[in-house]
Amino acid sequence: MKHLLATSIIACLLPLGSALAADAEPRDNLLFIMTDEMKSDVMGVAGHPMVKTPNLDKLAAQGTYYKTAYTVAPICSPSRRSFFTSRYPHVHGVIDNNKQALANDGEVDLPTLLKHEGYSTAISGKLHFYPEWQDWNFDHFWARSSEGPNHEETYRQYMFAKYGNDAFKPVKGSVLYPKDPLGHDLGKYQFAKEDFETYWLTDKALTYLTQQQKAQTTKPFFLFLSYNEPHSPYRATEPYASMYDPKAISVPVIPEHAKTERKQALADKIKGKSRHLIDDEQMMRDLTAQYLGHITNVDDNVGRILDYLDNSGLADSTIVVFSADHGNMLGQHGKWFKGVMHEGSSRIPLIIRAGKNTQYAKVMNRGKVVEQIVESIDVMPTLLDMLNIDKPIGMQGQSLLPLTADKAVNWKNHAFSQRSDYMFRLDNFKLILPAKKGKRGEIELYDLVSDPHEHNNLANEPAHQQRLAQMKNSISEWQANKPAPISVAGLTPPAHLFNSSELRRDHKKSSKAMLAHHSKTFQAVKVDPQSKTGDKNDNKNP
Template identity: 30%
Template structure:
């Protein structure tokens, strides 16, 4: 772990009135501390908060009422925002389920952990250890509940004391679950069931030992099946047409218009959940289903907050709420994710932990999914392994923004649908460059301040040649710095969408 992050945590603890001596004690091996005080909470237990990491699936950054969404009502997400911090510019480095999940867990870029697509790759748990496993080895009780979505098995993974999961995408109703290796058919709605098991785990914990719960929802992923109690909410909803819905792709890469010879990219609309060209439908059943499905997730968060309050441990528990990728709601005529436009790579991210987080605060720096693992390890004073490429965000919570990243690398690899090409890109605070390295096609470059809906591609505009050159150089620098290209490119699968396997 970089020294500045360790110091920042200790400085913040000191601000809270904890002396250097107690902090030093808290930094000792939790295993030793707990074995020496099995029934009396020692400094390690007191100063290492519980951690609840809640991950939703395909939730857009703005699909919360606290983000000003015109339809959806999420009172518990709003409470988390009000009592915690909003990371206003949070992104995934790859906008796709399995790769992003592996990055959350390992703190590593996709080209480092190797989970490049959704067809069943699994993390190498020894080469790129997950943060729950590291917390477990440092004395935390750990639990996984929900959607793992890498290799298509529901069997327990290393590092979890408690395991409750389904295979692959799972189903919304009456799922087959695996609890600690025992498979069974459950009855009920998935979001409520997962919450029940998560609360059971919480309620079984001993206050002497900190715990880490990773609750990974199926919702709000397709097929967007709401809980029965939410099937008819928002009866008068009129989903607004996004400003970029009528994007003609003029001036954009030819592959997006089917304009290149490569047969793979001649059906540009045939990407997952694309929207049939034509007038905007403000009552689209799929998109209404998406918003309705989110309500049970909000209920789940409310039950967790209530349980923590009842147990008296709400303020000693860090809650991090986020999503594995964004989702197009018609922007550029698209559904699904994968592309490097804002609606795809931006994610919601909220954190509540009063000792370090000011209520109703906002962090505007660019924060990534690969920052989650180092942040949670930093919080628990557990060293991050060398494979971690993200950074702890704890300094940002104390207003220490100097030296924070001003750009990041985006990567997308060939997945089940081979009609979306491999891409690399760089996003800075104000600009974005997207490159398609396998195609003879133009780049995309956007001025995010002047053109936030990314309609005008400036990559070919001579007036912006210098900007293009600078972003190219920054992209190349990031690719070298993060080791992109230092490994052989994985063999591209040739599976035509829709595939029989997961997506």
């Protein structure tokens, strides 16, 4: 790094330890907030007519809102890996939540890289990496359920300790559709909001931030605050459970083919398919009301975190990112949940704010709305640029800094995504293509400017055949590009980034081979910070 001459002279006069400290410019902190299954337009800043998100709207006004952001995989595990590696799913190897959920060996991720750079690291919430029992280079791991090494109490353990076997039961009589595969997710949380998961996870995050500040350390931190909400189950706590009137909610028209498909799926007892389709408008209204309640719950807790950053002064030196792993169809095309390539599932919210007193504040903190297409893999290189960390070889995303500063030359303006289908968005057009040869499925091509809700399929139109062929070719080239794992100078990938042949073999037989099995009760243990093992609570998986 370049320093002023005076600084260099002073450093030479100091003892060796002090000189080294003076030579190391303090790095910014990073707070990454992620939600699960949050549709891109359920924020005030995104134009939603009903939902209350004053804190996210304020964050967007203080930072940069990327209006046309896509996940590179509209399902949890692959998306989260891509956020943390800046690599597409077919490259890092995680292409589903259960089977094929183990990454390729040596896939260096963001926590590992930041730990290597001297960061204190912590997670409060959902990671969804496999195998579950690893700490994934987080010094602190407050899990919502069974993830992590179980050296800190999980939310599940907290609830069972406080409420016993009633911990996760809904209010009696609040489940309006108890026999429906999707509708039975609807209900009401029976305890105070302070015991709800989002509040508990936020409490742990605030505890960590307070500890970091009290320690008065120059060591920067990376905190990943990852909420499950607005993901199902749709059992909100008050005041959120009754905040939105189902009768006042505007919902999509359910197409007849979706009603027919769901009726057949229910008759055939195909639970997975019947859960991902909806055929009842009233159920859609009831579910959406609770979904929006979850959104405002998340927003309130984001506000708690942002207020702490402001009041403590940490906002001056802390980057804040807000995003989601994927969206939710919320009834569009008669579909629910994620996993498909339509806009409701593949588009995500994305807001980034620089530390208020940092060199990048002039670029990132202007309340700018970026209209161009960006991908979730673009977040990591952006953050490394903002943290003044060299971007390693092997990342596939592009830094958003030039685009945000209006200095990008020939911005890519495209996005890829994959699961059972491939998606390619280029400028105004989107192509959806079955991922496997011979797979039954319709090729879909949409002009998202004239047809934003994707109702008019242009794939068979003669006027679009050349465009269709070119976009298919782009998908083939994208899938063929598989760069080697990320390489970081001086970093030997840690052992947990490699999986044994036995685990891979067992995983192919059953996804249970990757799962942790933490007990319902928690007992604190002394942990060797080097080995990170303890006598109690440790998972016994290999």
